Amino acid sequence: xxxxxxxxxxxxxxxxxxxxxxxxxxxxxxxxxxxxxxxxxxxxxxxxxxxxxxxxxxxxxxxxxxxxxxxxxxxxxxxxxxxxxxxxxxxxxxxxxxxxxxxxxxxxxxxxxxxxxxxxxxxxxx
Numbered sequence: 484x485x486x487x488x489x490x491x492x493x494x495x496x497x498x499x500x501x502x503x504x505x506x507x508x509x510x511x512x513x514x515x516x517x518x519x520x521x522x523x524x525x526x527x528x529x530x531x532x533x534x535x536x537x538x539x540x541x542x543x544x545x546x547x548x549x550x551x552x553x554x555x556x557x558x559x560x561x562x563x564x565x566x567x568x569x570x571x572x573x574x575x576x577x578x579x580x581x582x583x584x585x586x587x588x589x590x591x592x593x594x595x596x597x598x599x600x601x602x603x604x605x606x607x608x609x
Contacts, residue, residue: 484579485516485541487523487571488591489609494529494537500609503589508540515542517550517578523571544578553577557599569595576600 492500507514526534554573558564576599579586587605590596596606
């Protein structure tokens with residue numbers, strides 16, 4: 484799973500992120516993002532064709548009522564965190580926790596994602 488920084492790196496054709504996702508594709512690993520990540524990643528600098536090509540290779544998970552409710556629970560369980568600083572990360576965490584199989588979140592904010600996801604999700608710094 485990609486957070487906004489990981490998606491931004493991929494959209495900017497970052498060499499490491501592109502290689503990482505090429506390996507994932509070769510191994511038939513499903514790469515997901517939350518729909519809210521598209522907004523947070525600020526794709527305005529990405530060429531439309533690059534954005535379309537990128538999205539064709541990712542699974543974009545919707546932010547449903549259930550996902551939002553789980554995000555609220557995650558924030559409460561993490562000590563009553565709230566506000567913009569944690570809202571999007573909580574939705575990403577809820578999406579990761581709902582995904583099937585082992586999940587790894589690629590993120591620039593490992594501390595918050597560890598806190599929000601707990602031990603059920605691997606968190607890797609990008």
